[in-house]
Amino acid sequence: MKIISSETMRDLDARTIANKRVASLELMERAGKQCSEQIELFCSQLAPHHKKRLIILCGPGNNGGDGFVIARYLTSKFEVKTYCTHKQDKLSPDAKTNSSKVSELCEFEASSQLLNKITEGDIIIDCLFGTGLNRALTGEYETLVNSINASQLPVISVDSPSGLLSDGQVPSAAIKATITLSIGLPKTSYFQNDGPAHVGSLINLDIGFSKDYITQAPSEGQAFFAQDAKKTLQSFTYNSHKYTRGQCLIIAGSELYNGAPIIAADSAAVSGAGMVILAHESLRTPQNPGIICLTKPPDIIKSHFFEKSQSVLIGPGIEINDKNKKLFTHLIKSDKALVIDASAIDLIADNKTLFPRNAPTIITPHAGELQRLAKGLNINHSDLSKAAQHIAQNLSIQVLLKGPQSKIYNEQGAFSYNTSGNWALSTAGSGDALAGIIASLWAKKDINYYEQAQLGCFIHGKSVDFYTGAKRSFTVDLFPSLISKVLHSLSPLA
Numbered sequence: 001m002k003i004i005s006s007e008t009m010r011d012l013d014a015r016t017i018a019n020k021r022v023a024s025l026e027l028m029e030r031a032g033k034q035c036s037e038q039i040e041l042f043c044s045q046l047a048p049h050h051k052k053r054l055i056i057l058c059g060p061g062n063n064g065g066d067g068f069v070i071a072r073y074l075t076s077k078f079e080v081k082t083y084c085t086h087k088q089d090k091l092s093p094d095a096k097t098n099s100s101k102v103s104e105l106c107e108f109e110a111s112s113q114l115l116n117k118i119t120e121g122d123i124i125i126d127c128l129f130g131t132g133l134n135r136a137l138t139g140e141y142e143t144l145v146n147s148i149n150a151s152q153l154p155v156i157s158v159d160s161p162s163g164l165l166s167d168g169q170v171p172s173a174a175i176k177a178t179i180t181l182s183i184g185l186p187k188t189s190y191f192q193n194d195g196p197a198h199v200g201s202l203i204n205l206d207i208g209f210s211k212d213y214i215t216q217a218p219s220e221g222q223a224f225f226a227q228d229a230k231k232t233l234q235s236f237t238y239n240s241h242k243y244t245r246g247q248c249l250i251i252a253g254s255e256l257y258n259g260a261p262i263i264a265a266d267s268a269a270v271s272g273a274g275m276v277i278l279a280h281e282s283l284r285t286p287q288n289p290g291i292i293c294l295t296k297p298p299d300i301i302k303s304h305f306f307e308k309s310q311s312v313l314i315g316p317g318i319e320i321n322d323k324n325k326k327l328f329t330h331l332i333k334s335d336k337a338l339v340i341d342a343s344a345i346d347l348i349a350d351n352k353t354l355f356p357r358n359a360p361t362i363i364t365p366h367a368g369e370l371q372r373l374a375k376g377l378n379i380n381h382s383d384l385s386k387a388a389q390h391i392a393q394n395l396s397i398q399v400l401l402k403g404p405q406s407k408i409y410n411e412q413g414a415f416s417y418n419t420s421g422n423w424a425l426s427t428a429g430s431g432d433a434l435a436g437i438i439a440s441l442w443a444k445k446d447i448n449y450y451e452q453a454q455l456g457c458f459i460h461g462k463s464v465d466f467y468t469g470a471k472r473s474f475t476v477d478l479f480p481s482l483i484s485k486v487l488h489s490l491s492p493l494a
């Protein structure tokens with residue numbers, strides 16, 4: 001999905017209204033309605049003992065207007081308190097219209113009066129400022145936002161965490177959102193400077209802007225959202241069989257790192273491939289008995305398992321020894337779609353003359369692994385993203401740089417941000433699951449490998465977004481069931 005600037009968003013909004021495609025109040029109604037649905041969904045995912053009293057904070061502009069619409073939709077379902085920082089006659093015209101529909105439910109107070117109100121709720125809905133924020137928050141607003149952040153209550157920000165400027169800078173204070181509900185299209189501020197630390201999970205809401213306008217709007221980059229994931233998921237035919245769904249071979253594990261192959265294989269098995277073969281040197285077995293395990297494999301390259309596999313993952317937990325080095329070189333020379341993860345990434349520099357390969361390749365490094373590879377390839381960039389881009393173009397491979405907002409570079413150096421996931425992913429074994437998911441999605445023929453890699457990254461992140469337990473207690477054995485849940489939500493009938 002295209003990322004645009006706040007300025008372009010305002011222009012899109014204005015053109016849509018000016019050309020009478022959709023009336024401005026109708027746009028606000030759609031935005032508020034869809035936000036209220038997402039808030040309801042968020043509440044339904046909280047633990048039963050979690051109270052769900054909503055505090056909706058509305059500012060003077062149309063972001064506040066969205067808040068009044070949300071209040072109208074949710075009042076019958078939750079205990080809702082709505083506060084507005086301005087008197088009604090000081091509001092933008094559309095905000096004023098919507099405020100009048102809920103005025104008996106709403107208190108119009110100066111923001112200094114709101115400080116002791118926020119703790120009377122359990123979930124804050126931030127409709128203070130959106131794309132119209134044009135300067136740093138000061139005075140009462142700054143104090144209010146700092147108090148909200150200090151309260152540690154979950155915050156759902158509508159369109160933008162209030163205080164986040166359009167270039168992603170936060171000169172004074174900005175809401176640290178749990179979720180940001182982006183209206184229309186994602187904005188650059190979510191991805192630049194301080195943006196990633198403030199937006200939380202990103203959800204984009206399509207409120208029906210004309211497709212022509214969206215196509216014409218200048219792009220500031222690409223990001224992958226649930227809407228993209230839905231389009232990218234492959235469908236199955238009535239006569240699918242395990243080979244048409246694809247066979248994926250995973251070469252992983254060592255005596256020491258014997259859990260990594262299990263996580264990768266179990267995650268691959270639920271992600272779409274018809275058959276998963278695990279060649280590993282581990283005493284453990286996958287949870288899923290459908291996975292074919294080759295322990296102490298003979299010459300895997302000469303086996304029919306290799307021959308019939310469309311994709312191969314190498315790396316999770318493997319030991320770098322002569323046997324694996326030789327195997328790696330064979331894989332690079334082969335025509336298999338290849339996912340290279342973990343310590344196998346370290347073997348690329350020694351094989352750099354074998355690139356570009358004749359088949360799709362993706363590497364999935366975290367920052368440290370990327371830095372090591374860049375050094376091995378004599379690529380010097382202090383900026384990691386530049387190094388990732390350089391490597392992608394240089395070797396003609398895809399590079400998935402893992403981080404708080406993972407980025408995936410294609411062979412030409414273009415990239416897309418992933419928008420799912422949270423810090424629960426920062427746990428040992430998480431990357432093994434990611435590599436397994438991508439290998440599974442890459443096991444099909446005639447696919448767009450770049451799109452499927454983005455899909456894999458999105459599914460992986462969404463798994464922990466779907467996890468309803470304490471994030472700090474998330475463990476990687478939960479991936480298979482959570483991946484299934486994510487896939488079901490993206491494609492309920494498949």
Ligand SMILES: NC(=O)C1=CN([C@@H]2O[C@H](COP(=O)(O)OP(=O)(O)OC[C@H]3O[C@@H](n4cnc5c(N)ncnc54)[C@H](OP(=O)(O)O)[C@@H]3O)[C@@H](O)[C@H]2O)[C@@H](O)CC1
Pocket residue numbers: 009010012013027028029031059060061062063064065066092128129130131132133134135136137138141158159160183184
């Ligand atoms: N895009 C779309 O298509 C749709 C958009 N919609 C929604 O509208 C939102 C944009 O609305 P918007 O343009 O009215 O701006 P908004 O963010 O409410 O704030 C403007 C107000 O804030 C004030 N102000 C600014 N900075 C300030 C500061 N630091 N400290 C204090 N005050 C400050 C500024 O005052 P002024 O600068 O004049 O002093 C003005 O009063 C958008 O994000 C989305 O939620 C949907 O409803 C429907 C479809």
Ligand SMILES: [K+]
Pocket residue numbers: 063126127128129130157158159160161162
């Ligand atoms: K907001």
